[in-house]
Amino acid sequence: MMGWSETLRTAVAALNARRMRSALTMLGILIGIAAVMLTVGLGQGAQAQITDQINSLGSNLISVSPSQSSSGGFRGGGSTVSTLTLQDAEMLADPQIVPDVAAVAPTSSTSGSLQSSETTWTSTVVGTVPEWATVRAREVDTGRFFTQSEVDSSAAVAVIGSETASELFTTGSPVGQSISVNGQSFSIIGVLASEGSSTTSSLDDTVLVPITTFASRLSTSSSANSVSTIYLSGRDTESLSAAYQQVKTALLASHQVTSDSADFTVSTQASLVETATSITGILTLLLGGIAAISLLVGGIGVMNIMLVSVSERVREIGLRKALGATPGVIRRQFLVEAGILGVLGGLIGVGLGFAGAAILTPVLGMTVLISIPATLIALAVSLGIGLVAGVYPAARAAKLAPIDALRSE
Amino acid sequence: MMGMLQMTGVRKTYSTGVVEVEALRGIDLDVDAGDYLAIMGPSGSGKSTLMHIIGCLDVPTAGTYLLDGTDVSSMSEKQLAEVRNRKIGFVFQQFNLLASLTALRNVELPMVYAGVPAAERRERAMLALEKVGLADRVQHRPNELSGGQQQRVSVARALVTDPALILADEPTGNLDSHSTAEILELFEELNESGRTIVMITHEADVGERARHLVHIYDGLLRESVPVATAGASR
Structure with a gap:
């Protein structure tokens, strides 16, 4: 052979x-x-x-966004009114109702035209609370984040993203300078650390202000109470799905809707990754x-x-x-x-x-x-x-x- | 002496569609070991069919065929391939050397199928090429050799497995008279050293060089019919 x-x-x-x-x-x-x-x-x-x-959004992130309710105009009235409110955020901060949620950060956002002493720039302006930094796993590079007392007093302070900072101020530190946002004057107290990735540049181009200041001075919404997205962080990765369930159940109950007619969407990082x-x-x-x-x-x-x-x-x-x-x-x-x-x-x-x-x-x-x-x-x-x-x-x-x-x- | 090749009542019928052609109509043939037999016949006489059956390239429709004591008349294709490999050395009219291989590799080929180890194969192929006088041409490819040389390579290939029978089918059909003489001398030498040779030819002067001569005509063997008569009556 x-x-x-x-x-x-x-x-x-x-x-x-x-x-x-x-x-x-x-x-x-x-x-x-x-x-x-x-x-x-x-x-x-x-x-x-x-x-x-998606992972760079924060590791234990849960986000709640409004969605078009099947009950039509029952809850809202105008198209600019979000189905989510500050009261929802307050409820979700209650450990009795949602024990596995560590921090809650309601946000409202709008597009803002910015003006510094040097130049102009357009960016996203977000009104939120100090917990935002924890929930989104972001750090301040120079200066500081605004405090709860600044939120309570509707202070005109802003924290800006690293890209926004470099666009608006070519020389010197932006901290201490003032900018105008849609005609309102804010003083810059901090600059966020860069997310580092070129593909996530939008995360570095933003202006953060206290949510109360946003509502009184910048909001285009007819309701001062409405928020665009509520970000939450779970206590840890293991309890994330439990936290997800608690948030959903609590919101369904308070909005008096079923999961079929829900006027909001709860998503976790895992569910976003799964979809993508x-x-x-x-x-x-x-x-x-x-x-x-x-x-x-x-x-x-x-x-x-x-x-x-x-x-x-x-x-x-x-x-x-x-x-x-x-x-x-x-x-x-x-x-x-x-x-x-x-x-x-x-x-x-x-x-x-x-x-x-x-x-x-x-x-x-x-x-x-x-x-x-x-x-x-x-x-x-x-x-x-x-x-x-x-x-x-x-x-x-x-x-x-x-x-x-x-x-x- | 023991019969190397014994055929009894061998018949071969081909059916081409509706027509049945009886190529062999009862062949009885005995070839002793060490014999040198020429089979002559005009084209259409059945000599090619006979050569195929002797060479185990085909099996008879009826009759028995013993080659070196083994009945090969009803063997499977695989068994026939092994019999051809071990017992028969072929020399063809067209030489049938593989153009892409050197003379040495061509001679090695039957041993490749026998599973002989490479070193031994090489040694035996060199010896066989020496025997046919081509020791200085081992690395040449067929197209670098003359017709006579190519036929000597194929004789070396037929010898190299030390077969029971060397079967030559019109071995001089494509050669000039000088090369023809060389090949026939080579066959005589081989026969004198004890090889059994069966040669098929249609050339009378070639056939007469063998020890024995039989004629095939219309599918039957005739010991004494002269070539000229057979050719004329066709």
Whole structure:
């Protein structure tokens, strides 16, 4: 019986004898594998990026946002009136009602045109309470955050994001300076530490003021009581889902609605990550599926070329059989040839995938994440495609009768 | 002496659609070990079919065929491949060397299928090529060799497994007279050293060089029919 090393040597020699054709056949597999790797890598990169962004919101974060109630105008009256109020926030701060919530920060926000002594800038203005820093896991870089007494006295103070600071003040520290927000004068008491990531720049471009000051001076809402989002932090990661349930139950009870007609949405970081993951997952699957079609076409190319190869080498097959090659040996030889085409195409495709990822990452500004298991799967798939594509041609070669094969010219 | 090849009542029928063609109509043939037999016949006489059955490339429709004491008339394709590998050395009219392989690798080929280790294979192939006078051409590819040289490579390939029978199918059909003489001398030498050779040919002067000569005509063997008569009545 012929050994594996001989079978391999024979197959490589046969492929080498038709170098151009082998290379073109491999190209089909190669492009397919590289395309699948890149699209899946892009999808996973996007997923990682989004997860990252959501995680940077604060690790135990729960947010409650208003949503359109099915009970129509019953609760509100005007479109600018939020279904969430300061009373909701106060209730959620009660440890009797929601024992697993550590801190509550109601926020109201609006777009604000800012003016410093140097220049103007447009940013998001948020009215909130000192707990905001805890809940959102943010720190003050220079100066300080405003205090509860400043909230109680509706002080005209502001804490600004690092990007806002650099836009408004090119020289010197902004702390101590005053800015005008929508025509109202505020003195800057602190600058937030940067979130650090370029993709989360919106987190660094903001102006924070006490929520009472916001309501009396900046709010466009007709109700001074309404808030746009209530942020809460759970005591720890383990009790986050318990806190989520408590918040939801408490709000449903106080708003007198059922979960089907709820006029608010409670979401945790985990639920946001889950949603984002499922969306990018579907996108990845879709793109990967399209790329997989090219892999399939590559596989058909291998089968086609192997069939051509068999009919071209009828005489060689006949001779090999006359010299003692059994049908099994002939079948194995052609299967190994097809397998080599698949694996080699796959290997080069993986190389191309890595190169593509290295080029695309800076060009698109997107992370292309290529995982090792995905690469190994791609290689296994390309070997599988080669072998499957080789089965039929190999069976035809094995079935050739030696006399018919020898007779052909 | 023990019969190397014993055929009794061998028939071969091909059916091509509706027509049945009887290529062999009852062949009885005995070849002793160490014999050198030429089988002659015009085209269409069934000599190719006979060669295929002797060479275990095909099986008879009826009758028995013992090769070196083994009944090969009803073997599976796999078993036949093993018999061809171990017991028969082929020499073809078209040489049938693989163009991409060197002379040495071509001679090694039957031993590859027999599972002979690489080092031993190389050694035996070198010896066989030496025996046919091509020791200085081992690394040449077939297209770098003359027709006579190519046929000597294929004789070396036939010898290398030390087969019970060397089966030559029109071995001189593609050669000039000088190369023909060389190959026939080589066969005579091999026969003198004890090899059993069966040669199929349609050339009378080639056939007459063998120890024994049989004629095949219309699927039957005729010991004494002259070549000229058989050719004329066709």
